[in-house]
Amino acid sequence: MGARRADRARKRLTIAEIAALAGVSTATVSRVLNGKRDVSPETRLKVQRIIAAHNYQPNALARSLSLRRTHNLGLIIPHTAEYLVSFPYFSELIRGISQRANAAGYRLLLATSSSERSSEETYGEVLRGAVDGLIVVDLKVQDERLRWLRREAVPFVLIGRPLEPEPSSEVAGVNCVDSDNVGGAYRATRHLLELGHESIWLINGPPEHAVSVYRERGFRRALEEAGRSAEGRVLAGPFTVEAGYELTQTLLARTRGRSRGGIGIGIVAASDLQACGAVLALREAGLRVGADVSVVGFDDVPLARAFDPPLTTVRQPIFEIGKEAARLLIRQIEQPDAPPLQTVFPTELIVRRSTRPLAHSDE
Amino acid sequence: MGARRADRARKRLTIAEIAALAGVSTATVSRVLNGKRDVSPETRLKVQRIIAAHNYQPNALARSLSLRRTHNLGLIIPHTAEYLVSFPYFSELIRGISQRANAAGYRLLLATSSSERSSEETYGEVLRGAVDGLIVVDLKVQDERLRWLRREAVPFVLIGRPLEPEPSSEVAGVNCVDSDNVGGAYRATRHLLELGHESIWLINGPPEHAVSVYRERGFRRALEEAGRSAEGRVLAGPFTVEAGYELTQTLLARTRGRSRGGIGIGIVAASDLQACGAVLALREAGLRVGADVSVVGFDDVPLARAFDPPLTTVRQPIFEIGKEAARLLIRQIEQPDAPPLQTVFPTELIVRRSTRPLAHSDE
DNA sequence: CCCTTTCTCGAAAGCGCTTACACTCAGTAA
DNA sequence: TTACTGAGTGTAAGCGCTTTCGAGAAAGGG
Numbered sequence: 001m002g003a004r005r006a007d008r009a010r011k012r013l014t015i016a017e018i019a020a021l022a023g024v025s026t027a028t029v030s031r032v033l034n035g036k037r038d039v040s041p042e043t044r045l046k047v048q049r050i051i052a053a054h055n056y057q058p059n060a061l062a063r064s065l066s067l068r069r070t071h072n073l074g075l076i077i078p079h080t081a082e083y084l085v086s087f088p089y090f091s092e093l094i095r096g097i098s099q100r101a102n103a104a105g106y107r108l109l110l111a112t113s114s115s116e117r118s119s120e121e122t123y124g125e126v127l128r129g130a131v132d133g134l135i136v137v138d139l140k141v142q143d144e145r146l147r148w149l150r151r152e153a154v155p156f157v158l159i160g161r162p163l164e165p166e167p168s169s170e171v172a173g174v175n176c177v178d179s180d181n182v183g184g185a186y187r188a189t190r191h192l193l194e195l196g197h198e199s200i201w202l203i204n205g206p207p208e209h210a211v212s213v214y215r216e217r218g219f220r221r222a223l224e225e226a227g228r229s230a231e232g233r234v235l236a237g238p239f240t241v242e243a244g245y246e247l248t249q250t251l252l253a254r255t256r257g258r259s260r261g262g263i264g265i266g267i268v269a270a271s272d273l274q275a276c277g278a279v280l281a282l283r284e285a286g287l288r289v290g291a292d293v294s295v296v297g298f299d300d301v302p303l304a305r306a307f308d309p310p311l312t313t314v315r316q317p318i319f320e321i322g323k324e325a326a327r328l329l330i331r332q333i334e335q336p337d338a339p340p341l342q343t344v345f346p347t348e349l350i351v352r353r354s355t356r357p358l359a360h361s362d363e
Numbered sequence: 364m365g366a367r368r369a370d371r372a373r374k375r376l377t378i379a380e381i382a383a384l385a386g387v388s389t390a391t392v393s394r395v396l397n398g399k400r401d402v403s404p405e406t407r408l409k410v411q412r413i414i415a416a417h418n419y420q421p422n423a424l425a426r427s428l429s430l431r432r433t434h435n436l437g438l439i440i441p442h443t444a445e446y447l448v449s450f451p452y453f454s455e456l457i458r459g460i461s462q463r464a465n466a467a468g469y470r471l472l473l474a475t476s477s478s479e480r481s482s483e484e485t486y487g488e489v490l491r492g493a494v495d496g497l498i499v500v501d502l503k504v505q506d507e508r509l510r511w512l513r514r515e516a517v518p519f520v521l522i523g524r525p526l527e528p529e530p531s532s533e534v535a536g537v538n539c540v541d542s543d544n545v546g547g548a549y550r551a552t553r554h555l556l557e558l559g560h561e562s563i564w565l566i567n568g569p570p571e572h573a574v575s576v577y578r579e580r581g582f583r584r585a586l587e588e589a590g591r592s593a594e595g596r597v598l599a600g601p602f603t604v605e606a607g608y609e610l611t612q613t614l615l616a617r618t619r620g621r622s623r624g625g626i627g628i629g630i631v632a633a634s635d636l637q638a639c640g641a642v643l644a645l646r647e648a649g650l651r652v653g654a655d656v657s658v659v660g661f662d663d664v665p666l667a668r669a670f671d672p673p674l675t676t677v678r679q680p681i682f683e684i685g686k687e688a689a690r691l692l693i694r695q696i697e698q699p700d701a702p703p704l705q706t707v708f709p710t711e712l713i714v715r716r717s718t719r720p721l722a723h724s725d726e
Numbered sequence: 727c728c729c730t731t732t733c734t735c736g737a738a739a740g741c742g743c744t745t746a747c748a749c750t751c752a753g754t755a756a
Numbered sequence: 757t758t759a760c761t762g763a764g765t766g767t768a769a770g771c772g773c774t775t776t777c778g779a780g781a782a783a784g785g786g
Contacts, residue, residue, distance in 0.1 A: 012492070014742055025766045030744055038764055060491040061428045062742035065771050070424065072472075091453045098475045107493065109435070110471040112461045128423040129375075129772090130470065241669045276669040303664070306604045306639040308671045377772055388736045393774055401734060425772030428741050492742090 013056050022050045033058055073101050073329055074109045074131035076123065076145070078138050088301050089318055093159070096322020097135065104330050106132075123148065133329045135159065139210040146174075155332040157325050160210050161342065175328045177343040179316040181211055184347030185218030188268045188296045188314055191349060193226050195294060196358040197266030199255055200228075203247045203278060204236040205270040212236065215270055215298075237274075244269055244277025252285050261286075264358060265293040272297035272304045272313055279307070279354065294355035309353035317345045376419050385413045396421055435472045436464050436692055437494035439486065439508070441501050451664050452681055456522070459685020460498065467693050469495075486511065496692045498522065502573040509537075518695040520688050523573050524705065538695055540687045540706040542679040544574055547710030548581030551631045551659045551677050554712060556589050558657060559721040560629030562618055563591070566610045566641060567599040568633040575599065578633055578661075600637075607632055607640025615648050624649075627721060628656040635660035635667050635676055642670070642717065657718035672716035680708045 015033075019026045024047060031039045032047040039047075050056075064070045075097060077090075098108045109131055111123070123134070123145070132155065136145055139160035149156045157175035185202070192200050202219040205212040220230040235251060237243035252262055262285055269275035275297030279289045287293045290309040297304060300315035324343050331338055378396075382389045387410060394402045395410040402410075413419075427433045438460060440453075461471045472494055474486070486497070486508070495518065499508055502523035512519045520538035548565070555563050565582040568575040583593040598614060600606035615625055625648055632638035638660030642652050650656045653672040660667060660676035667674040687706050694701055 015744095016742075026743080027745075027766060027768095028764085031765095034744085036745095040764060043764080055487075057487055057491040059428075059742050060493045061424060061433065062492075062771090063744080065422075065424045065428050065773090066742080066744045068771070094457075094473065095475070098473055102475060108473040110457065110461055110473060112458070112465060124418075124420055128420040129425075130423045241665060273665055273669075276666055280669055301666070302604060302636055303639055303666045303670075306636075306643055306670075307666075378774095379772075389773080390736060390738095390775075391734085394735090397774085399775095403734060406734080422772050425741090426774075428743090429772080429774045431741070 012059070013054055015058060018047070018050055018054065018056050021054070022047045069333075070130060070132050071106050072109045072131040073097070073106050073326065074111050074134045076134055076136050077110065077112045089299065092318040093137065093322040093325075096319040096324075097326045098322075100323040100326035101330070104326075106326070106330060123152075132333045133157075135325050135329055141208050141210055141213060143210075155329060155336070157328045157332065159321060159325050161214070161344075163210055163213060173340055175332055175340045175342070177321050177324045177328060177345070179318075179321060179345045180347050181214035182218040182221070184298065184314040184316070184349070185215040185268060186222045187218075187347075187349045188298075188312075189219050189222035190226075191296065191312070191351070191355060192266035192268065192294055193222065195266070195355060196264075197294060198264040200233065200266040201251055201268070202230075202234045203244055203251075203267055203269040203274050204234055205239050207236050212270065219268060239271040239273055241273045241277040241280075244271075244274030245281045246277075247274070248278040248281035252281065263287065263292045266355075267293070267295045269295065269297050272299045272301045272311060274298075275304075275311055275313065275354070276307060279309075279311075290353045290356045292358075296349075296355055300350055304350075305352070307354075312352045312355040313350050315348045315350050317347075321345055375422070376417055378421060381410070381413055381417065381419050384417070385410045432696075433493060433495050434469050435494040436460070436469050436689065437472045437474050437486075437497045439497055439499050440473065440475045452662065455681040456500065456685040456688075459682040459687075460689045461685075463686040463689035464693070467689075469689070469693060486515075495696045496520075498688050498692055504571050504573055504576060506573075518692060518699070520692045520695065522684060522688050524577075524707075526573055526576055536703055538691045538703045538705070540684050540691060540708070542681075542684060542708045543710050544577035545581040545584070547661065547677040547679070547712070548578040548631060549585045550581075550710075550712045551661075551675075552582050552585035553589075554659065554675070554714070554718060555629035555631065555657055556585065558629070558718060559627075560657060561627040563596065563629040564614050564631070565593075565597045566607055566614075566630055566632040566637050567597055568602050570599050575633065582631060602634040602636055604636045604640040604643075607634075607637030608644045609640075610637070611641040611644035615644065626650065626655045629718075630656070630658045632658065632660050635662045635664045635674060637661075638667075638674055638676065638717070639670060642672075642674075653716045653719045655721075659712075659718055663713055667713075668715070670717075675715045675718040676713050678711045678713050680710075684708055 015026045015029050019029045022029065024043060028039060028043060029047055032044050032051070060071070075094070094108070101108050134149065134154060134156040136149070136156060137159045139158055139162060141163060143162070146162060157177065159177055161176050161178045162174065189200060189202075200223065202216060204216055207213070216234055219234065223230045223233070235247040237247050248267065251265075251267070255262060255265065262282070265282070265287070267275070267278050269278055275295050278295050282289050282293050282295070289295055295311070297311045297313035300313045304311040304313050324345070328341055328343070332340070378389045378392050382392045385392065387406060391402060391406060392410055394400075395407050395414070423434070438457070457471070464471050497512065497517060497519040499512070499519060500522045502521055502525060504526060506525070509525060520540065522540055524539050524541045525537065552563060552565075563586065565579060567579055570576070579597055582597065586593045586596070598610040600610050611630065614628075614630070618625060618628065625645070628645070628650070630638070630641050632641055638658050641658050645652050645656050645658070652658055658674070660674045663676045663678035667676050687708070691704055691706070695703070
């Protein structure tokens, strides 16, 4: 074991040298390399031996240039998405994408767009033939990237769904994969309703994220179905602990007087971080979370379970989303005529202790 | 604004076409593109106009093939590193690396090694000329990757420092960047000593990670300096909440009888997740964290601040580490003869409420 | 006015692959 | 025997860049 041929000469071999060693032409070596026909079994074997003996690896660049295929997938990460980046979300996504990509013989190229550069520049640079297609994450409400991608006619898939304001033909003609944010927010809200909460609020993400729009829809739908109004009950801010904390204070200020000291408040937050911030603010106001009031988060980060109280939260299958995105992109690359697909993954409400029936006093 | 030239023909132009349009040779266009001399100001201007007018982007592949330089940096992520991946650590690192890389005109290629493939295969595939150099993260105690990288004579930088067991020449001859884990663990431990804790423990990461070895060293040094023994006071396990929880239970079992109901226990954990798990277990055992007992974590994840009690923790400048790693790698690539460098970033102890002087009762 | 030197620029040879095309040599059908 | 297959192979023309080398023109020196 481990007794590898010690090739002292570390200079990389070329196909021509392999061909010479095997006494055949480069064309034949290429055929063997790519498992093509028109090579006799004996020749094939002979060439394979030489290749193995010298641990020859064809140069990916030359191959790409010739094939006009890089086998690179690009993932575009907006620099504005610190929340993505400081989170399991991002890591899980990458894991999912690269697992699928690697399995299919593709590599993953990361393109972080920096603030100074227009999308034109950013992706143009990435694009100079460096990738076969792009995955776009963190879709904005009016996302300039969409127009650009379409104009460039480059294969791409969105993580997140574009909003209807776009001509409907546009929405349909696009590969995208998303989790059911509407449903997730809907179920979280219904959950609070069912627990008997009177004053239900949404602490949403920034309104320019498409995901915020969808979550607000779910929230509104649940309230309206229950015959309640959602007017004035949506606060928005970054996906951070601080925002959760401050927005909850705002919310408490607004609610003061109206309800009995805040008891009966139910909050749906757009991230677990915000939810934790909310818990902090509520506790500071003398309210018992999971007894007087309830909070539900979004994402199910590893610490949600360890939090006090353990956080009820909406889980998204991020890893799966990544895998699916890669799958769709590769499909689009390899079968340009395949009709675009929209995949939506279900979200799951994980009920823990931060949400409890109202009457219930702390056990 | 935004009134971009609407190039209907989306076919990518080649340098030859630009040359023809400008009435010069491809050599001249190439010179202009690369800012080389031997082009008259007028010619240069003329060519630049054509390039701009057609929004020409030279094909990166062809350029790479010709220059024998891809301008891709590879980041190798071991599949075993779920803890990395489920954490801000990983995202921050990527942010740092790609910021620096992009600034210097490099791209970031992600290589996740899957379990079925040997390092030989994994990196070999990446290597077929697809990257100019590699960044290796999550160094193991005896890391096979090191041998391989050296044999392949590919530029690389380690995140983390190899351990001394390796011939010292090897350690010195390598680019690496790390945070001061020894110092971090040392300060965390001293902090507990100074607070008057009698029974101090390390809940460490898995022993095969080099980082675990370094942290244990810092822990031991602090105890030994204080004239105490560290024997039997180190428990190891994954960087998860669960591990922190279970190891703390083990620890409590061992300590039972010896001390007054666990009061006076101080725990240094190798991750904030473990620390949170520890807090859970301690609380379950009826101990008040930040009063009867103290816990310090590692990483300063966003939720550490929001935890109850807010977690004292050791912060590492992960973003900076990423930037530095990219810098060193690019330097190695562009100046192959530059002597390898070792950078160590200081860690910082963030004191919050999970550690308090012993006598102090809950305020 | 001739000889160097300097500045511009183009022709063409790579970089390491893939593949269209031509060719050879059985084997088969007529 | 002749013509026609088709499998197996090699030749060479790309893929889109960079760069060496040499030529021609302009400038400077004696």
